[in-house]
Amino acid sequence: MNRSRYLFSALSFLSALVVVACSDAEKGSSGSSGSGPENGNAEALPCDVDKILSTKCQTCHGASPKFGAPFPLVDRSDLVAPAVSDPNKKVYELVAARARDTARPMPPPPTEPLTAAELAIFDQWIAAGMPAGKDTCVDPGGGGTIDPPTLSCTPDVLLAPSAPYVMPKDVQDQYMCYGVDVEIGQKRHLVGIVPRIDNSTIVHHILLFKADEASPSTPTPCNGGDIMGPLLAVWAPGGKATELPLEAGFPLEGTAHFTIQVHYSNIKGLDGQQDSTGFDVCTTTELRPNDAGIFALGTEDINIPPHGSLDVSCDYQFPRDMGAISVISVMPHMHTLGKHLSSNTVPTDGSEPSNLGLADPWNFDNQIWYDNDTILRGGDTVRTRCAWDNPGNRAVEFGERTQDEMCYNFVMYYPSQELESKVEDLTSPTEDVSCVTTK
Ligand code: HEC
Structure with missing residues (x-):
């Protein structure tokens, strides 16, 4: 099998996170209950503004910020404070900018962006000079919680580290990896995956790889060069559980190796934070009709000139004798200079x-599996740009x-075929992939 050495290596994810050293914006965490304002309280927000923050932001920017959010967005004073990432700006100015930022939006995906009506409410409040609220808001406020997603199957395997990760207070941003080996014995199908978040204050997002070999069971800093195997699941706050359609499951046999990568964020420098986040997984001996698989489209023949750009399209034609395959989901992957990735069939x-x-x-902060129901047939050509x-x-x-x-589009599908890597490879050019540079 002509498998690219790098293809499924540690996918670099969010490591360009903008770090906001942020202790003095902390103030909102004392004295703010996050509940509706009282009459005459200069800290209170008008109820329409309060409602936007409590429904769309405080799941992370609550009185005790979660999932790596750098500060609370609860009171008026939280919004008029100087921004720590840019002291020349006030927080409300950054809010207005990030709520419209398509590359790095707030709230971050998969949470839906603010609607035009919500943006207008916020803009009008700023234009009016950011008055304090006068009414007691009916909305309970205080921020919703992000409910962990649920599975329709009952998990039978817990993937967790053998010891918790203890995050040093002077580390702001860290990718930790650990391995779990599961004795499967006779063939089983993996059919559902859901994250089990332990310490939501510092967990930013998590990834699950099926690995070729065992790795240490205690959390160790991820090595970018480690070959990890196919990426089975990705979760960021607001994300869904992964469930395979009833027609398919990922085959497991003998000893199954998994690698879990957790991205931690401790921008506020909290001391003594510990975490044992992992995944709950459903496996079954009642085998589904098909094995699921993952292959990749794209190219590794990448060279972007300084102060320049590159635009490459690669065509891959499926073998003519291949039976139809059903796509389950797709996940585009590039790094921070990426502007665009698309993949589509080229019908004749x-x-x-x-x-x-x-x-x-392309948004480096938004790397998720998107549902997709395309049927691909032998002889079809797919173009990835x-x-x-x-x-x-x-x-x-x-x-x-x-x-x-990088330029990969990962495709999860069934029934599994010998497809794995359909990527233009630098070292061993793949005959059935042809690329053109358009600019
Ligand atoms: C899922 C968690 C989450 C939600 C929901 C969320 N944020 Fe954030 N926010 C973060 C994280 C993590 C960061 C730090 C990394 C970054 O800047 O992207 C951040 C950073 C920011 C920043 C940049 C601060 C700076 O100094 O540069 C602003 C402004 C912001 N958020 C506003 C909002 C607003 C307004 C909402 C709701 C409309 C919101 N956020 C919803 C997690 C979240």
């Missing part, structure tokens, strides 16, 4: 192309470090 009969993934603009801009004065090539670049 004049019919509409089917979308197999679109990330435009990646585009980058490189503002730096050094050429950027393919590689696994965050400062390198």
